[in-house]
Amino acid sequence: MNYWILSIEAIMNTFSIIESKSDIRFKMSLDSTSERGNILDEQSINAGDKILVFIDKPVGEIRYMLEVTGVDHTHLVLHKSYETGYGLTMRKMQQVDEETYNLLESNNHRQLHQISEASFNTLFSHMFEDFSNRYEVKTEQPVIHETKEDYVAPEKNPQDEHLPHNWIVFGAPGTGKSYQIDQQRKTYFGSNYERVTFHPNFSYGQFVGAYKPRPMKEDKSKITYDLVAGPLLRTVTKAMNHPERNYVLIIEEINRANTAAVFGDIFQLLDRNEDGKSEYNIVASEEVKEYIESQTDADLVNYEIHLPSNLYIWATMNTSDQGVFPLDSAFKRRFDFEFISINASEEKIGDIDITIKGIGTMKWNHFRRTLNDYLLQHVRNIKEDKLIGPFFIKKTDLEASDKHFQKVFQNKLLMYLAEDILKTDKTKLFKYPSFSQIVTAYIEDEENVFSDAFTEALAEQE
Structure with a gap:
């Protein structure tokens, strides 16, 4: 050998x-x-x-x-x-x-x-x-939101309101995509959910299930290898065990992973009929079959599995992120998409003032709206999902002390504008051609680092 x-x-x-x-x-x-x-x-x-x-x-x-x-x-x-x-x-x-x-x-x-x-x-x-x-190796399968003390019942039934079974919310950074999905989750699913965040290294094994090490019950010093279910398989078995409940699997940043690789043959199950059940079944592997049968009352005689009608898959997507994977058209056809506009829910932070060094105090929404208008006019081919949403900086950071806000402003917003939006020509918005010069002038000299044209636009629209 x-x-x-x-x-x-x-x-x-x-x-x-x-x-x-x-x-x-x-x-x-x-x-x-x-x-x-x-x-x-x-x-x-x-x-x-x-x-x-x-x-x-x-x-x-x-x-x-x-x-x-x-x-x-x-x-x-x-x-x-x-x-x-x-x-x-x-x-x-x-x-x-x-x-x-x-x-x-x-x-x-x-x-x-x-x-x-x-x-x-x-x-x-x-x-x-x-x-x-x-990663700590546990001897038991994770229990998700199922203890009587923590369980929160849903307020409404998503099937009564015909909510989409496969749903992707997308928009610019800071528009509240995750917040909107979470609010819907609380209303329609309560504690019957699981959340997972995709990333470039995320794999089929992590999403569905893979062999991983576990200490043997008889001797903790020895390791055995069992199928450990991923978030999809865990949620599927819960939905099968409780057909009277609705469950949702929330995927954050779905396009940060290679969805074709992560979903694999599960892709076929995303086609749903009018009731929400998979139109077509797929043949499960031996280990997946054994896992489902061990966790439910199902008897998969023909190894066939499907997504039940009480299982929903909801996701967020930010197309402006660097290093994201494009979703192919076949995958997109199996999801309902909802776009969150750049100014959605801005009234929730309408009264918040911010102070920008070298310029003065103004409403956050005024600064943000003026900035977006200016970028659309002066940056060629900029897309809306590159603009600044109301919650690009969290409300708690906007309302925090000036010292804390200034740190967030320079390290998050200024860096995003200089390094993501204006990679090749920072002088379209700033007085200086490099990010280090911009930060030094803003922090040490406390001067206005924005161009005269943008500063004038702020004054005109106020």
Whole structure:
């Protein structure tokens, strides 16, 4: 038996979207030169060999363990044995196996390297140990908003008012997207919800479920690996157990992750009929089937699962954020979208005054509205979702001491304007061409850092 480590690009989701204990045919070009370290031929790799999968930067972690079940010319038939949501980091790898660390640092992605059995065992054990050290490993499944003391019943039934089962609220930063969804959640779902925030490294295993380490009940010093349900699977089983209740899964920043990879085959279930049940079923993996049957009274004879009509999926989206993933049209068609306008709910902070160094005191809404109008006129092709919403700076920060507000103003608003909106030409709004000059002038000299044209616009519209 030989041991290997495979380096893949971070955007590659092949191993994330398939369930553990599943097989996949993986193609690699037959470039087996020793300089590239890409070894793939029938003499050197065989069925039974084991492969660790390293996800290249920016993830930079070992997250999968695969077993070779067959070799067919340029194809490997691989069996996915384990996946962990948070794997062995490069920093930890450098500490425990510097040779493999250097190997990965010096080669490009999608390379297959042979490693020793000792290296494999070290990396594999630390792959789960690193997860356990960073995140407390619990012996029980998390219980979500279900204790009698904490339970809050909903006030209304979302089905009576025909609320969308799949709903995305989007708009500019600070328009209150999360607040609106949370207010609706309190009214229609009470405590029957779970909230998750997507990020670029978020995976199918984290969303649906993945094998993760757990201490054995008989001996806490030993680790076993079980399927740990993600927020989607947990919410589905709760909805199945309580058909008389409605449940909502709230996804914050849905487009900060690769939704196609995170949802995987669950995407098919997003098509809903008039009652809100999935139009089409999908075939669950063995471990998902076993989990659902262990948590509910369901008997998945044909391994088929669906989203029940009492399960809602609501999300927020900010299209102006850097590094976001675009949602494809097929995904968008399965959601209802609601746009929150740039001035929505501004009356809630209409009486709040702010002081801007070098200019004076004025209403926050006056400053914000004038700023947005000015940006629309002077910044080419700026989109509305790049503008400043009423709650871009929190109400509590606006009402806080002047010292606290000034810190938030310079570190949040000025930085956003200079580094996100005006990357190439800051002088369209400011007197200075660099952010460091802007901050220095504002903090140390307490002078007006905004251009004369914008300052005049503030005075004219007041």
